[in-house]
Amino acid sequence: MSSPFDQIIINETGDQIEETDLSLLETLDHVLNRGLVIAGEITISVADIDLIFLGLNVLVSSVETANEVLRQREPETK
Amino acid sequence: MKLSPGNPLSAKPDIETSHADEFVEQLRCVNDSLPSRINIDAQSVEQGLAKLVLTLIEFIRRLLEKQAVRRMEGGDLSPEQIEELGLALMQLEAKLQELKTQFGLTDQDLNLDLGPIGRLI
Amino acid sequence: MKLYAYCLTEDIDELTDGLTGVAGATVRLLKLQGFSLLVSDFADEIVAVTRDNALNHAAVVRSVLDRTTPLPFRFATLVTESELGSYLATRREALQAKLELVRGCVEMSVKIIWDRDWAQDSVGDEVQKKPGTAFLVEKRREILGGEARASEAKKIESWLRDRVGENVRETRINTNPTEKLILAAAHLVERGTVAKYRETLKDARSERPELHFLVSGPWAPYSFANIDLEFTARFGVS
Numbered sequence: 001m002s003s004p005f006d007q008i009i010i011n012e013t014g015d016q017i018e019e020t021d022l023s024l025l026e027t028l029d030h031v032l033n034r035g036l037v038i039a040g041e042i043t044i045s046v047a048d049i050d051l052i053f054l055g056l057n058v059l060v061s062s063v064e065t066a067n068e069v070l071r072q073r074e075p076e077t078k
Numbered sequence: 079m080k081l082s083p084g085n086p087l088s089a090k091p092d093i094e095t096s097h098a099d100e101f102v103e104q105l106r107c108v109n110d111s112l113p114s115r116i117n118i119d120a121q122s123v124e125q126g127l128a129k130l131v132l133t134l135i136e137f138i139r140r141l142l143e144k145q146a147v148r149r150m151e152g153g154d155l156s157p158e159q160i161e162e163l164g165l166a167l168m169q170l171e172a173k174l175q176e177l178k179t180q181f182g183l184t185d186q187d188l189n190l191d192l193g194p195i196g197r198l199i
Numbered sequence: 200m201k202l203y204a205y206c207l208t209e210d211i212d213e214l215t216d217g218l219t220g221v222a223g224a225t226v227r228l229l230k231l232q233g234f235s236l237l238v239s240d241f242a243d244e245i246v247a248v249t250r251d252n253a254l255n256h257a258a259v260v261r262s263v264l265d266r267t268t269p270l271p272f273r274f275a276t277l278v279t280e281s282e283l284g285s286y287l288a289t290r291r292e293a294l295q296a297k298l299e300l301v302r303g304c305v306e307m308s309v310k311i312i313w314d315r316d317w318a319q320d321s322v323g324d325e326v327q328k329k330p331g332t333a334f335l336v337e338k339r340r341e342i343l344g345g346e347a348r349a350s351e352a353k354k355i356e357s358w359l360r361d362r363v364g365e366n367v368r369e370t371r372i373n374t375n376p377t378e379k380l381i382l383a384a385a386h387l388v389e390r391g392t393v394a395k396y397r398e399t400l401k402d403a404r405s406e407r408p409e410l411h412f413l414v415s416g417p418w419a420p421y422s423f424a425n426i427d428l429e430f431t432a433r434f435g436v437s
Contacts, residue, residue, distance in 0.1 A: 022098050023091075024250065025105035026308070026415050027257045032248070034421040035273035036207065038286050091261075094397075095413040100312050104380040147339045157332070164331025167338075 128181040132174070139170055202229075203246070204276045204283065205237040205259045206269035206419065209298055215262040221252045226259050231280070232287035234294065237263065246275035260419045268301045270294065270424040293426040301424075304368055304387045305417035307396060311355060311382040312411040318344030352381050355410070359384060362403040366396040371422045385422035393417060 095101055146163050149155050155163070178184070203221050211228070214237070218226040224239035237259055246252060253274060260271045278286070287294065318340050327333035356372055359382070369387040388396045397414070404412050 022095070022102055022105070022413075023093050023415075024254070025102060026091075026093055026413075028253055029105055030308070030418055030421040031253050031257050031260075031271075031274045034425065035271045036276070036424045036426065037273050038204070038276055038278055038282070091416050091418050093413065093415040095411070097312065097411040097413070100314070100379070100411055101310065101413045104310075104312060104377050107377045107380075143338050144342060146335060147342050150335055150339065157329075160335060161329045161331040164329075164333070164335040166331075168331060168334045 128177075129183055132177060132181070132183060135174060139167075139174060142170070143167055201241045201277045201279060202238040202283065203241040204272045204278055205239075205256060206263065206271045207287075207294065207298075208235045208237075208263055208267050208269040209302075211235045211263065211267055218259055218262055219255060220259050221246065221255050229280075229283075231284055232291065234287055236283070237269075238283075241277055246277065248275070264305065264417070264419050268298075268304055269419050270297055270301065271419045271421050273425075290426060297424065297426055300369065301387060301420045304389050304420065305393065306420045306422060307386045307388050307393065307414065307416035308418060308422075309359070309382075309384045309386065309400065310380060310413040310415075311359075311384075312379050312413075313351070313355075313381045313409065314379055314411070315409075316344075317348045348381065355382050355407075356384070358407075359403070363396060363399050366392050366399055369423060387420060387423055388417075390417075 146167060149163075150160055203224070205220065205226065210233075214226065214228050220226040220239035222239075222241060222243070224241065226237055226239045229236045229238045256274050260269060263269050327336050360370065363386065367386045367388055371385040373383040386396070393416070400412075400414055404410070
């Protein structure tokens with residue numbers, strides 16, 4: 001599974017950048033991991049580490065899609 | 079506080095280190111373990127859920143290992159019990175490895191910093 | 200229409216010209232509930248985690264740092280104006296307290312690597328013939344190594360606090376970011392003290408040649424912004 005980081009280092013034209021830019025990584029570490037979280041986002045934490053901090057709208061979509069997926073697979077297991 | 083163009087704070091954040099490569103490697107790990115796969119298609123949702131479930135199982139598995147070692151240290155287990163416990167945990171580790179492979183997840187994906195709880199276990 | 204929210208500040212009147220935000224949108228100033236916010240319009244439902252979006256977010260937040268100290272929102276914060284309004288109204292006091300805390304300061308970041316094989320230090324055990332027992336003995340070695348590492352991390356945290364403490368208004372620590380990265384600290388430093396802080400760190404580093412340091416900054420106070428963090432910390436530890 002490609003990591004979120006791989007996603008980040010692919011530019012608009014789809015070429016993979018050999019990204020070793022330390023300042024980029026440091027910036028990402030701040031911007032992606034911390035900041036104000038608006039109420040209405042779901043943050044599930046264990047031992048003060050956020051496991052999931054997706055916005056509510058995104059999480060709801062995930063659950064709906066997950067149900068879709070499960071419904072589609074049922075005929076196969078029967 | 080008024081800042082003039084010459085003020086160091088109007089420059090971009092700067093980075094000072096003598097070991098850039100090492101930090102690049104470690105920061106890649108930090109960013110890799112983000113759960114922020116904000117892309118809703120069926121496959122990534124499955125993987126997202128699998129990742130969550132396996133992370134929790136992994137957490138419990140590590141708890142069990144720590145407990146087992148503690149019991150072993152405590153001296154109240156017979157050599158046979160230790161052997162059985164070890165074998166069972168070996169199997170659990172192997173099983174989880176299988177599941178990770180099935181879902182295409184790496185150890186890094188399931189990396190879970192136990193934080194304060196880690197120190198309490 | 201959703202808004203992409205970058206940060207929240209005390210009263211400001213203008214933005215840097217031509218600021219481009221996430222998805223190439225124009226950033227504007229929104230005054231709401233007595234706060235000033237930097238936002239841009241966002242048409243999609245979800246925000247792509249791309250290099251450009253992350254860097255644009257950082258640049259927008261950065262642009263106000265010259266004027267005032269903002270509270271950055273986490274990347275990919277999408278809200279409607281009314282949701283934002285409710286959030287601000289109900290959290291007014293906590294947000295004002297946060298703005299008070301960070302006023303006049305910037306965030307400096309220190310990361311420390313200690314490249315050392317922790318498990319190695321454990322006492323060698325006799326060779327185990329039985330596989331299950333060997334497994335547990337190896338786990339024991341790793342666990343003891345982990346404990347040694349955790350205890351050293353605590354000592355380093357303490358040492359760092361002694362060295363830079365008086366130049367720092369507040370600290371946030373992450374002691375286990377990765378195996379080699381033994382400590383990541385965020386320091387809230389008053390703007391006028393940044394130079395002194397750097398000097399002090401420079402001296403401190405020479406005391407510990409076995410440690411590798413990365414110092415970055417100044418940043419907006421990403422690590423100090425979250426008003427809910429105290430709750431999740433308490434929840435996790437009890």
